[in-house]
Amino acid sequence: MDYDVIVIGGGPGGYTAAIRASQLNLKVAIVEERDLGGTCLNRGCIPTKVMCHAANQIDSFKKSSAFGFEVNYNFNFSKLMDFKNKTVRKLSKGVETLLKSNNVTIYRGKSEFLDKHTIKTNNDTITSKYFIISTGSSPVTINIKGFSNDSVLDSEALLNSEHLPKNIIIIGAGIIGLEFASIFNELGSKVTVVELLEEFMPFIDKDISNILYKSMKNKGIDFYLNSKVDEIKEKAATLISNGEKIEVEFDKILMAVGRKPNYSGLEKLATLFENGKITVNEKMQTKIDNIYAVGDVVGPYQLAHVASYQGIVATTNIAGINKKASYKAVPSCVYTNPEIAWVGLTESQAKEEYDKVQVGTFPYFILPRAALEGEGEGLIKVIADDRYKEILGVEIVGKNATELIHEAVVAIMAEYTVDAFVDIIHAHPTLSEGIKEAADDLSGFPINKLKSV
Amino acid sequence: MPEYIVMPKLGLTMEYGTVTKWMKKEGEVIKKGDAIAEITTDKITNVVEAYSDGILGKILVKEGSNANVGEPIGILIKEGEKLDSKDTEMGKKQESFDSTKTEKGDRIKVSPIAKKLAAEFNIDLSLVTGTGPGGRITKEDVENYVNAKKEKKEEPSEKAQESETKIQREAQRIKLTGVRKIIAERMVQSVREIPHVTEHIKVSIDELHSLKDELTTSLEIKLTFTDLIAKIVVESIKEFPLINTTLQNDEIIYLNDINLGVAVATEKGLIVPAVKNAGGMKFLELVNIIKELTSKAKDSKLSLDDLEGGTFTITNLGMFNIDSFTPIIFPGQTAILGVNTIYEELRYRDEKIVTEKVMKLSLSFDHRVIDGADAAKFLSILKRNFENPLKCFII
Numbered sequence: 001m002d003y004d005v006i007v008i009g010g011g012p013g014g015y016t017a018a019i020r021a022s023q024l025n026l027k028v029a030i031v032e033e034r035d036l037g038g039t040c041l042n043r044g045c046i047p048t049k050v051m052c053h054a055a056n057q058i059d060s061f062k063k064s065s066a067f068g069f070e071v072n073y074n075f076n077f078s079k080l081m082d083f084k085n086k087t088v089r090k091l092s093k094g095v096e097t098l099l100k101s102n103n104v105t106i107y108r109g110k111s112e113f114l115d116k117h118t119i120k121t122n123n124d125t126i127t128s129k130y131f132i133i134s135t136g137s138s139p140v141t142i143n144i145k146g147f148s149n150d151s152v153l154d155s156e157a158l159l160n161s162e163h164l165p166k167n168i169i170i171i172g173a174g175i176i177g178l179e180f181a182s183i184f185n186e187l188g189s190k191v192t193v194v195e196l197l198e199e200f201m202p203f204i205d206k207d208i209s210n211i212l213y214k215s216m217k218n219k220g221i222d223f224y225l226n227s228k229v230d231e232i233k234e235k236a237a238t239l240i241s242n243g244e245k246i247e248v249e250f251d252k253i254l255m256a257v258g259r260k261p262n263y264s265g266l267e268k269l270a271t272l273f274e275n276g277k278i279t280v281n282e283k284m285q286t287k288i289d290n291i292y293a294v295g296d297v298v299g300p301y302q303l304a305h306v307a308s309y310q311g312i313v314a315t316t317n318i319a320g321i322n323k324k325a326s327y328k329a330v331p332s333c334v335y336t337n338p339e340i341a342w343v344g345l346t347e348s349q350a351k352e353e354y355d356k357v358q359v360g361t362f363p364y365f366i367l368p369r370a371a372l373e374g375e376g377e378g379l380i381k382v383i384a385d386d387r388y389k390e391i392l393g394v395e396i397v398g399k400n401a402t403e404l405i406h407e408a409v410v411a412i413m414a415e416y417t418v419d420a421f422v423d424i425i426h427a428h429p430t431l432s433e434g435i436k437e438a439a440d441d442l443s444g445f446p447i448n449k450l451k452s453v
Numbered sequence: 454m455p456e457y458i459v460m461p462k463l464g465l466t467m468e469y470g471t472v473t474k475w476m477k478k479e480g481e482v483i484k485k486g487d488a489i490a491e492i493t494t495d496k497i498t499n500v501v502e503a504y505s506d507g508i509l510g511k512i513l514v515k516e517g518s519n520a521n522v523g524e525p526i527g528i529l530i531k532e533g534e535k536l537d538s539k540d541t542e543m544g545k546k547q548e549s550f551d552s553t554k555t556e557k558g559d560r561i562k563v564s565p566i567a568k569k570l571a572a573e574f575n576i577d578l579s580l581v582t583g584t585g586p587g588g589r590i591t592k593e594d595v596e597n598y599v600n601a602k603k604e605k606k607e608e609p610s611e612k613a614q615e616s617e618t619k620i621q622r623e624a625q626r627i628k629l630t631g632v633r634k635i636i637a638e639r640m641v642q643s644v645r646e647i648p649h650v651t652e653h654i655k656v657s658i659d660e661l662h663s664l665k666d667e668l669t670t671s672l673e674i675k676l677t678f679t680d681l682i683a684k685i686v687v688e689s690i691k692e693f694p695l696i697n698t699t700l701q702n703d704e705i706i707y708l709n710d711i712n713l714g715v716a717v718a719t720e721k722g723l724i725v726p727a728v729k730n731a732g733g734m735k736f737l738e739l740v741n742i743i744k745e746l747t748s749k750a751k752d753s754k755l756s757l758d759d760l761e762g763g764t765f766t767i768t769n770l771g772m773f774n775i776d777s778f779t780p781i782i783f784p785g786q787t788a789i790l791g792v793n794t795i796y797e798e799l800r801y802r803d804e805k806i807v808t809e810k811v812m813k814l815s816l817s818f819d820h821r822v823i824d825g826a827d828a829a830k831f832l833s834i835l836k837r838n839f840e841n842p843l844k845c846f847i848i
Contacts, residue, residue, distance in 0.1 A: 004454040026454065129454055320457040322523055390566040390592070415564030415592050 003029050005318055006119060006128040008111055008265070011038020013295030013307030014134035015095050017315045021132075022102040024319040029105040029128070031121050036095040036106070039136050039296070040304040042088055043156040048179055050084040051159075052335045055186030059337055066374050075187065077164040084159070112265040116288050119265075130290050130318045133266065133278070134311065137259035137296035142171075146232035152253045155180065165189050165252035169237055171229055173200060175334050177256035178212075181221055182336040191221045192248050194239055198226040204340065204395060205347045207361075211379055211397045212340055219337075222248075229253070261297040282324035284314035292318065306330055329412040333402040338377050341405035344393030344412045347383050356386035360418075360442025362434045362449060364398045369429040375399040382408075382418070382438040389418040389443070400431050407435055418443050455510055455536060457525035458489060463499050466601070468582055469521045470494045477509045483529065490526065503529065510536045562589035570595045632722040643784045648820040651779040651791075654832040656839040658795060658810050661685075664842050672737065679715065679769050680740045682792055685838045686767055687711050687731045687739070688845040693831045697764050698787045700822050714763030714783060715743055717750040724750045725783065727763035736846055767792060777813045787822045790835075791815030814839075 007018045010032030021028040035042045054075075061071040099106055111121040118127045139154035141147075153161075155176055168184050170177045173195035185191040200223070201209035217223060227241035232253065239246045261278070272278055272286050272293075284292045292314035295307030309325070316323040334340040350357040364370035364378030378398015384391050394408035411421055418439050426433035440446045460470050474491040477483055488500040489509065510530035514520045530536060561578050563571070567590045571578050574595070581598045583590035629637055643649075661681060669676050690697050690711050699706050711732030714725040726746035731739055749755045768780050769792040780791040793813045800809045814835055818828045838845055 001454075320459065320525070388566055388569050390569075415566040417565040417569060420565035 001117065001129050002126045003027050003105075003128040005029075005130045005132060005315070006031065006126065007132045007134060007311075008119070009033075009038060009134035009136055009262075009295070009297075010036040010095065010099075010106075011134055011136050011295060011307060012040050012304040013136075013311040014038065014132065015099060015311075016308035017132045017134065017294060017311030018099060018104045019102045020312050020315040021318065022104055024315060026315070026319060028103075029107060029126065030099060031107040031109070031111045031119070033108075033110045035092050036099070037088075037092040038134075039156075040307075041091050041095065043159060045304055046091060047084050047088055047159045048155075048183070049335060050087055051080065051183045051187070052179065054080050055183045055337065058186045063374050075164075077187070078162065080187075081160075081162070110265060113268045116269065116290060130292065132284075132311065132314050132318075133286070133291060133293040133297055134295045134307065135262040135265070135297045137261050137302060139255065140258045140260050141255050142257055144229050144232055146237075148232070151232060151250070152255055154255055158252065158254050161252070165250075167248075167250045168192070168252045168254060169194060169229065169248055169250045170254045170256060172256040172258070173197075173223070173225070174256060174258065175332075177254065178216075179335050180254055180256065182216065185216070185219055185221050186337060192224065192250070193221060194224045194227050194229055194241075196226070196228055200225060201340075203346075204342055205381065208340065208342070208379060208381060208395045208397045211377065212334075212336055212338060215338055215377055216336065259296060259302055261299075263297070283317040283322075284310050284325060285317065300327070301330060301332075303330065303332070329409045331402075331405045331409050333405065335402060338375075338398045339401035340395075340397045341401040342393065342395040343405055343409050344391070345383060346393055346395060347381070350383050350385070350392045354385045354392070357392065358384050358386050358389070358418075358442050360384075360438045360440065360446075362438040362441055362446075364431075364434070366449060367431065367434045367437070369431050370399060370434070372429070373399070380404075380434045380438040382435065382442050384418045384442055391416050391418060391421060391439075394435065394438075396435075398431075404431055404435065407432060454531075455534065456505065456507070456529040458501060458503075458527040458529055460514075460520040460522050460524050460526050461492065461499070461501055462522045463492065463494060463497050466582055466598075467494050467522055469519050469524075471519050472514045472516055472526055473498070475512055475516055475527075476500070479509055479512055481509050482532075483507055483509055501526070505529070507531050508534075510534070562587060564589060564591050566592045567595045570599075574599050632719075632724065636722050639784055640781055643781050646784065647782050649779070649782065649817050650820050650825060650828070651815055651817040652825065652828050652832055653777045653813050653815050654829075654836055655811050655813050656836045658812050658839060660840055661842045662795075662810050664846070668846070674737075674740065676740065678771065678795075679767070679792070680736075680743055681842070682767060682769070683713055683715065683728070683731065683743060684736050684739055685835070685842055685845045686765070686790060687713060687734075689831065689834045689838050690765060691732060692834050695823060695827060696788050696818075696831055698822060699764070699785050700787065700819060705822050708764050710764065712762045712764045714766035714786070715746065716766060716768035717747050719751055719753070721753065724755065724760070725763060725766055725768075726750055726755055726759045727761065729762060765789070771795060771812065777815050780815060780817045782817055782819055786819075788816055788818040788828070788831075791817070812839075 004026035005021045005028045007014045007030040010030050014030060015036060018028050018030045040046060061073055064071055107121045107124060109122040111119045113119050118125060139156065141154060158180065164187055167190045170181050170191060170193045173193050177193060181191045181193050200213045224239055224241045227239050229237050230240045231238040236247045236249045239248055266272060269288060272288055272291065278286055278293050278298050280286050280293050280298050284294050286293050294310035294314050296302045313323050313325045329343050331341060331343045347357065347359055360382045362380045365376035370376055370378060381395045382391060383393040391411050396404050421439050422436060422443055426436040437448055441449055470492040472490050473493040476488050476490060483489060483503045483506065485503055485505050487503045489503055490501045492499050492501055507529040510528040512527050514526040520526050528536060562583060563578055570592060576595060576598060578590060581590050581594050584594055585591040665676055665681055694707055697708050697711050699708060710730045712727045712729050713731035714727045716723055716725045728739060728742045728746065746759060749759065763783060763786060765786060766783055766789045768789060770778060771792050771794045774794045777793050778791050780789045782789045793815065795810050795812045797808045798811050800807050814832065816828055816832055
């Protein structure tokens with residue numbers, strides 16, 4: 001065998017697994033068809049967050065009048081794109097440096113399995129005792145009448161736009177669609193979101209999602225829920241919304257209806273698939289025992305941080321140390337304005353699992369740090385079981401939600417109960433103390449909030 | 454690539470095991486499924502089997518040493534593969550990536566919810582194995598512990614089930630104490646040490662019967678058959694001294710005195726007081742002593758001295774209509790005579806059919822000392838004396 005482990009795909013799941021494999025004294029190679037860092041770094045999380053940051057800058061300009069500023073700004077879209085590209089290149093180069101410094105051999109090219117111990121990439125046929133498949137996912141496109149690749153973009157193509165679209169229609173109000181909606185709206189585009197489902201963000205509690213929904217609508221984003229794009233014409237699209245036909249102008253359409261796993265190159269491993277999908281056990285091991293799979297290609301989450309965690313789990317098991325993947329406290333973050341983040345169970349999920357649950361909330365507008373920054377839009381919610389008051393979930397909508405959530409991740413992972421949590425001293429004034437305040441509310445003894453009846 | 458052979462988890466609560474034996478040597482070829490090492494915990498002994506073919510490259514945990522669950526105890530290599538120092542250090546390195554490894558210390562690491570649960574179920578946390586980071590006790594650990602305990606209660610082991618049904622069947626349990634305990638010990642000792650043989654002989658007691666009546670009338674005392682039998686036995690032993698012996702190591706010791714043990718059934722159990730020097734007693738003397746000892750036995754007033762020193766024993770079950778039985782010899786004696794019920798038989802005598810009172814005598818003897826023919830000889834002496842008893846009583 002040429003290697004102990006070959007990792008296929010250099011995204012967050014793959015490169016993390018490769019580095020850890022090397023740290024565990026395994027001889028390891030990684031194969032990447034495109035750029036190291038995968039979708040996340042090159043075509044997903046990182047570039048969108050560059051744009052997101054730009055959008056937040058604009059938002060702060062708008063809000064600065066309250067603090068005495070009078071801001072007039074000019075925005076150059078292509079400069080933002082340049083900065084985004086440079087940042088992505090720098091970070092991708094960083095991944096390469098990391099891999100090399102960890103003695104990971106890098107193969108560049110598409111790979112194909114010949115058998116369960118052999119792959120072919122370019123002109124190399126290489127063998128390995130173990131494999132980790134981390135080939136990721138790609139955007140799904142649905143066929144719509146009048147569809148053309150010039151007007152309908154997926155997220156990757158949109159991130160490579162040269163001009164800021166004047167009117168953009170976003171198909172799909174999932175996390176990706178909402179983030180782009182928030183960004184392009186802030187940057188100056190007229191955004192229309194079309195969603196097939198009737199409910200806005202059905203995967204989180206309504207009291208949280210409603211704050212974002214109202215905020216986005218107030219900022220001028222048009223939402224068509226329970227709607228679909230029926231036909232795409234040259235400059236306008238026909239929507240069918242609640243049975244009515246509506247014409248909406250556009251110069252770009254973003255199709256953000258989901259992502260599908262990348263199975264290309266795995267065709268010869270028929271036994272890998274069950275009902276057309278790769279399945280793994282808690283050790284991330286597939287049905288072929290020397291082949292592991294992590295990240296978007298296998299799920300159950302399509303999140304970079306879950307992929308890297310799974311990469312660690314897979315490599316640890318390959319090295320002979322038993323480690324099972326646990327998804328007890330996976331933070332989910334939505335980089336909209338305001339941000340949304342949650343971890344553990346939502347209130348409605350908790351009610352399905354437990355007889356009785358208790359909920360404590362704390363709104364941003366009475367949270368001193370949020371109020372003094374003019375960021376009163378937001379809500380923190382803590383969910384616990386009624387009997388032992390174990391913290392089951394935390395949901396946050398508001399400024400810095402994606403940073404604040406980690407205290408809750410630790411609390412859930414550490415199995416904190418509300419009574420133990422409220423004994424943790426939180427600095428004042430911070431946004432973080434809002435979580436403690438929400439926990440106090442849950443315990444029935446809120447200090448800085450009127451007791452809810 | 455070298456593979457680690459790790460300490461298996463043989464049970465829910467197993468934290469570490471002892472490598473009691475390496476069944477393969479370093480450098481030895483191993484086939485998949487081969488037993489490589491023997492592992493012992495406080496509850497179980499099991500073997501570690503090879504997951505794949507290879508060679509036992511290195512033993513990391515010596516025989517008699519402990520390893521935590523999941524810790525490498527040896528290294529399996531492929532043919533042609535060589536171990537370098539980093540492989541043997543790998544175990545240490547791997548430890549640092551194993552977040553569940555328990556750190557030893559007095560402090561019990563426990564999550565807040567686990568602590569609450571433990572308090573509710575009244576669980577001693579020091580008994581719970583933590584699987585969280587650094588061996589921290591998690592909610593799941595406590596739940597597993599509670600469930601394991603519950604299962605133990607709900608599904609008792611076969612043995613427990615067995616004893617449970619026993620308990621249901623039983624009305625009462627009485628511990629072996631006092632007389633009962635002594636009888637138990639002596640009987641077991643006797644049966645274990647002495648090769649028993651029992652011979653039965655039928656004797657006519659018409660003569661003895663009429664003698665008993667005559668003596669009762671002339672002496673004006675109440676006599677029992679046991680009294681008369683005791684006298685006949687003593688006189689018979691005098692004719693056949695081999696019966697009055699004791700076996701010590703490889704010596705048969707002939708005894709001077711005939712100390713006649715007379716078994717008495719009491720509420721507390723069988724008691725055998727001994728009539729000391731019965732051989733030197735006149736009949737009436739013997740009768741009085743037997744009477745005294747019997748009544749003392751029934752009133753639990755026997756002294757230790759009364760119970761010791763027997764050299765031959767008679768045991769009478771005649772009053773319970775027993776035809777014959779196999780008495781057990783008292784340890785230290787050579788034989789025992791079982792006396793049975795008296796019954797009538799038809800007999801053809803002097804051209805007439807007559808009835809005759811008969812009885813069986815059952816003699817158990819120690820075959821180490823007495824052979825069957827010797828015993829038969831003694832029984833024939835007894836028979837003669839039973840059937841012509843007068844001689845025994847005029848001495």
